[in-house]
Amino acid sequence: MPGAEVFPALMIIQLTSLAVKSILLDVEGTTTPMEFVYDVLFPFARKNVKEYLQRNFSSGEVEKVVNMLRKEHENDVARWAEPPFWDTSSKENEVRSIGNYLLWMMDKDKKSTALKRLQGKIWEEGYERNELKGEVYPDVLPAFQRWRKENLELRIYSSGSVLAQKLLFSHSNAGDLTPYLQGYFDTNIGMKNAPDSYRRISKEMKLNSPEIVFLSDNVVELDAAKKTGMKTLLCVRPTDAYKPAPLSDHRIITSFDEIQ
Numbered sequence: 236m237p238g239a240e241v242f243p244a245l246m247i248i249q250l251t252s253l254a255v256k257s258i259l260l261d262v263e264g265t266t267t268p269m270e271f272v273y274d275v276l277f278p279f280a281r282k283n284v285k286e287y288l289q290r291n292f293s294s295g296e297v298e299k300v301v302n303m304l305r306k307e308h309e310n311d312v313a314r315w316a317e318p319p320f321w322d323t324s325s326k327e328n329e330v331r332s333i334g335n336y337l338l339w340m341m342d343k344d345k346k347s348t349a350l351k352r353l354q355g356k357i358w359e360e361g362y363e364r365n366e367l368k369g370e371v372y373p374d375v376l377p378a379f380q381r382w383r384k385e386n387l388e389l390r391i392y393s394s395g396s397v398l399a400q401k402l403l404f405s406h407s408n409a410g411d412l413t414p415y416l417q418g419y420f421d422t423n424i425g426m427k428n429a430p431d432s433y434r435r436i437s438k439e440m441k442l443n444s445p446e447i448v449f450l451s452d453n454v455v456e457l458d459a460a461k462k463t464g465m466k467t468l469l470c471v472r473p474t475d476a477y478k479p480a481p482l483s484d485h486r487i488i489t490s491f492d493e494i495q
């Protein structure tokens with residue numbers, strides 16, 4: 236098995252004996268294959284954005300998003316980013332040109348709150364219509380059940396919005412996982428590479444940092460968490476095993492089965 240020699244024999248980590256009370260989980264690359272976000276979620280939003288906009292243009296939520304987008308577009312024009320033209324000559328043209336602007340932002344992977352909000356609404360509809368199913372690795376449900384039996388609190392910290400997180404876990408291929416989850420954090424609490432974000436999270440959880448273990452596939456995030464005293468585990472999923480595990484001082488797991 237190529238890459239297998241990278242990992243030591245399976246060693247079970249007993250969290251409760253380490254005085255851990257809560258597990259904080261990253262999503263992409265930890266509970267969920269990276270490909271789900273890039274090959275399923277983003278293309279779904281792309282495919283449906285124009286039609287969604289057209290159908291919901293006069294709804295309050297879309298109106299709010301459009302107002303945010305208008306300001307953002309003005310800024311883009313001012314900083315010479317050359318976004319597509321915002322055409323106000325008719326309602327039809329305006330809807331079409333906003334659609335083009337949104338696709339342009341997606342191409343640029345622009346960090347836009349308005350775009351994120353609209354994507355969330357499009358995904359919500361997709362999940363509700365069963366056109367989307369949140370993907371989690373097969374070891375996730377048994378781990379959630381096992382950890383909850385041990386009275387460990389489970390929370391999510393992802394750069395995807397809290398709405399997107401709740402949708403993914405409530406409509407997952409392993410069923411509704413939200414009853415296992417006690418909380419959700421997104422970048423509203425701070426960026427994932429900033430130690431302060433983890434301090435705020437511990438405070439919100441009313442726990443001391445060493446009582447929390449953070450699971451992520453990203454060494455920079457784990458470094459930030461560790462600086463605050465949180466325990467950390469680096470998740471290297473077997474599908475990623477062809478890549479060498481990143482060098483770090485975080486203990487590696489390849490499956491949640493290793494955590495009791």
Ligand SMILES: [Mg+2]
Pocket residue numbers: 261262263264265451452453
């Ligand atoms: Mg990740």
